[in-house]
Amino acid sequence: MGYKVAVAGATGNVGREILSILDERGFPADEVVALASRRSMGVEVSYGDKTLKVKDLATYDFSDTDICLMSAGGAVSKEYSPKIGAAGCVVIDNSSQWRTDPDVPLIVPEVNADAIVGFRKKNIIANPNCSTAQLVVALKPLHDAARIKRVVVSTYQSVSGAGKDAMDELFAQTRAVFVSDPVESKKFPKRIAFNLIPQIDVFMEDGYTKEEWKMVVETKKILDPKIKLTATCVRVPVFVSHSESVNVEFETPLSADEARKILHSAPGILVIDTRETGGYATPHEAAGEDATYVSRLRDDPTVDNGIAFWCVSDNLRKGAALNAVQIAEVLVNRKLITSRRKAA
Known part of the structure; x- marks a missing residue:
């Protein structure tokens, strides 16, 4: 018997992506339930070749549900995740609400899957920030090889990271520029079309x-608390996929050529780095894909034992939905949970 899985926030960008990925990867679910707020009750969402009608999260009974993939925002998760966990259902949460909680594992399966064992304390597992997820996938094999001292990262984050309204705003502003209409900014503090905004979240x-x-504290929790990291996060006029420019300083020598070989065989990574025009990954190519792409690998001559690289990933997939489903797969594959209906 398979598992009963609930997707909370099923009408949002990430919730819909979770439903798609559950089907794509053949997750062993006998039943999948779509949940959202009361105002979305009855809305239809796709799950493979099936159509699910959204149910009300507030009144849903989790007593026979095994996993809840929560993508309804921090405030909703703060209210409902402890209740869901107390009902015996494991919550895998996409918000920032639980990431720094010492009793909640923060998991990227390619990086720290073993840390998942602590999930029973609250029956909650946290998904990292989208920009952190792709970064640590790329850093993990390099850290194992030469121990990372310091990371300097600048992000170029797509508007989908701010939700559907943000995507709509980029589209509307772009159209307004072309037809000479007034450009209105509601979701972002400044115009995003044909512009960059060096602010994501509050100061x-x-x-x-x-x-x-978030990138600092999450990288330390997932990878190593000794790593020093500084980040500059920038919103860019791209619909899907986050990009990052990364400089890494190691404790021991590691050349760009050695790093390239290591990353070629690392899980979840595709190296596209031919050192010629177009020989690198861009957000467009990463959209809709599962991999974290690494390009532009080169030695950094400004520090001892330093390299630089470019990193791109679909933020809705590896940065959120895919990572959440992969966490659920770890629970199943390591037999950390059993179907509650089967046990009954």
Whole structure:
């Protein structure tokens, strides 16, 4: 008997992507339930060749549900995830609500799958920030080889990371520019069409934004608390896929050529780096794909034991939906959960 899986936030960008990926990867689910807020009740969403009608998260009974893939935002997760976990259903949460909780594992399966064993404390597992997920996938095999001291990363993050309204705003503003209509900004603090915005999330007292802070604390929790990291996060007029420019300083020598060989055989990574015009990955090629792409590998002559590279990944997939489903697969494959209906 397979598992009963609920997808909370099923009408959003990530929720719909989760439903698609569950079907694509043949996740062993006997039943999949789509959940959202009461105002979305009855809305239809696709799951493979099936159509699911959305049910109300607030009134749904989780007593026989095995896994809840939560993608309904931090406030909703804060209210409902503990209740769902207490009902015996494991929550895999996409929001930032639980990532820094010491009793909640923060998991990227290619990087720290073994840390999942602590999930029973609250029956909650956290998914990292989209920009962190692709970064640590690329850093993990390099850290194992030469121990990372310091990372400097600049991100170029697509508007889908801010939700459907943000995607709609980019489309509307782009159209307005072409037809000479007024350009209205509602979702973003400044115009995003044909522009860059060096602010993602709110500013903190030290001048960094919360998005930048998330990358620091999440990388330390997932990979190694000794790693020093500084980030600059920028929103760019791209619909899907985040890009990152990464400089890494190691404790011991590691050349770009050695790093390339290591990354070629690392899980979840595709190296596209031919050192010729077009010999690199861009957000367009990464959209709809599962891999984290690494390009532009080169030695960094400004520090001892340094390299630089370019990293691109679909933020809706590896940065959110795919990673959540992969976590669920770890639970199943390592036999950390059993079907509650089968057990009954």
